[in-house]
Amino acid sequence: xxxxxxxxxxxxxxxxxxxxxxxxxxxxxxxxxxxxxxxxxxxxxxxxxxxxxxxxxxxxxxxxxxxxxxxxxxxxxxxxxxxxxxxxxxxxxxxxxxxxxxxxxxxxxxxxx
Amino acid sequence: xxxxxxxxxxxxxxxxxxxxxxxxxxxxxxxxxxxxxxxxxxxxxxxxxxxxxxxxxxxxxxxxxxxxxxxxxxxxxxxxxxxxxxxxxxxxxxxxxxxxxxxxxxxxxxxx
Numbered sequence: 001x002x003x004x005x006x007x008x009x010x011x012x013x014x015x016x017x018x019x020x021x022x023x024x025x026x027x028x029x030x031x032x033x034x035x036x037x038x039x040x041x042x043x044x045x046x047x048x049x050x051x052x053x054x055x056x057x058x059x060x061x062x063x064x065x066x067x068x069x070x071x072x073x074x075x076x077x078x079x080x081x082x083x084x085x086x087x088x089x090x091x092x093x094x095x096x097x098x099x100x101x102x103x104x105x106x107x108x109x110x111x112x113x
Numbered sequence: 114x115x116x117x118x119x120x121x122x123x124x125x126x127x128x129x130x131x132x133x134x135x136x137x138x139x140x141x142x143x144x145x146x147x148x149x150x151x152x153x154x155x156x157x158x159x160x161x162x163x164x165x166x167x168x169x170x171x172x173x174x175x176x177x178x179x180x181x182x183x184x185x186x187x188x189x190x191x192x193x194x195x196x197x198x199x200x201x202x203x204x205x206x207x208x209x210x211x212x213x214x215x216x217x218x219x220x221x222x223x224x225x
Contacts, residue, residue: 030211042203042216043156088155092211100146100210105155 004032004089004104012110019076021107023089024069030092032065033101034074037086046074046087051094076109084111116140119204119217126224132191134220136204138184144207145187146214147171147179149200156203162187163210194224 007022025032031050035043049056049065049072056063062075076083086108090101117138126132136145147159158171160179168179176198178190191198201221205214 033213035214035216042218043205043214045213045215048213100144100158100161100207101214102158103148103156105153 004091004102006087006089006104006107008107009105010108010110012112013079014112015079015081017079019079019083019109019111021074021087021089021109023072023074023104025072025089025091025104026070027091028094029067030094032063032072033090033092034061034063034072035088035090035103037088037106039085043088079109079111081111081113083109085109117204117206117215117217119202119220121220122218123221124223126194126222128195128224129193132194132222134189134202134204134222136187136189136206136217138187138206140206140208140215141184142206142208142215143184144210145181146205146207147177147187147189148203148205149173149198150203150219151200159189159202191222194222196224198222199224 004023004025033048034046037043047058047063049063060077065072086106088106090103120135146161148156150156157173159177162168162181180188201219203219204217207214
């Protein structure tokens with residue numbers, strides 16, 4: 001079953017506004033990652049936050065992690081039309097093993113020009 | 114995507130026929146993964162590999178097999194394709210299982 005669940009499933013905002021997406025997960029994790037997928041393309045790794053970190057920044061992206069609530073958020077500031085895509089959170093289970101990432105179903109973000 | 118290619122990009126096949134999808138990497142990464150992506154389900158892990166000849170099953174492995182005879186190639190085989198296997202298939206690579214993944218561009222498979 002899916003480990004992560006993103007919220008909302010879809011989000012439409014005006015260009016220049018900030019976009020916030022949330023992710024909840026079920027088990028203890030080693031790290032949590034966010035990916036972007038443009039229509040018809042593969043996923044692109046955006047940012048990784050480890051379980052002992054609370055916040056991480058990369059350019060216009062800000063990710064927070066609350067392990068006590070088993071949740072994460074991705075904030076995209078000053079959105080652009082090119083940010084239109086689906087965004088997925090994915091987790092690495094802390095119990096080890098090589099079976100890697102478990103993905104949520106994604107948030108579809110539309111930036112209106 | 115740089116360092117990882119999938120082939121073919123598109124394929125239409127008939128029910129009951131075997132199909133093999135190929136993932137090729139030039140990054141010398143140890144870990145390789147096959148996912149399928151379907152509307153309403155997100156990405157689900159089919160099989161993964163943690164080294165040459167070392168593979169294991171993922172969440173939705175029934176009807177699929179894999180092989181990895183070289184570091185750079187990871188093959189996914191549908192033994193006898195069914196309509197439920199119509200999907201977009203993604204390969205991913207990673208240097209370590211807790212690192213970020215690099216994804217291929219995907220193979221859109223239609224089983225008619």
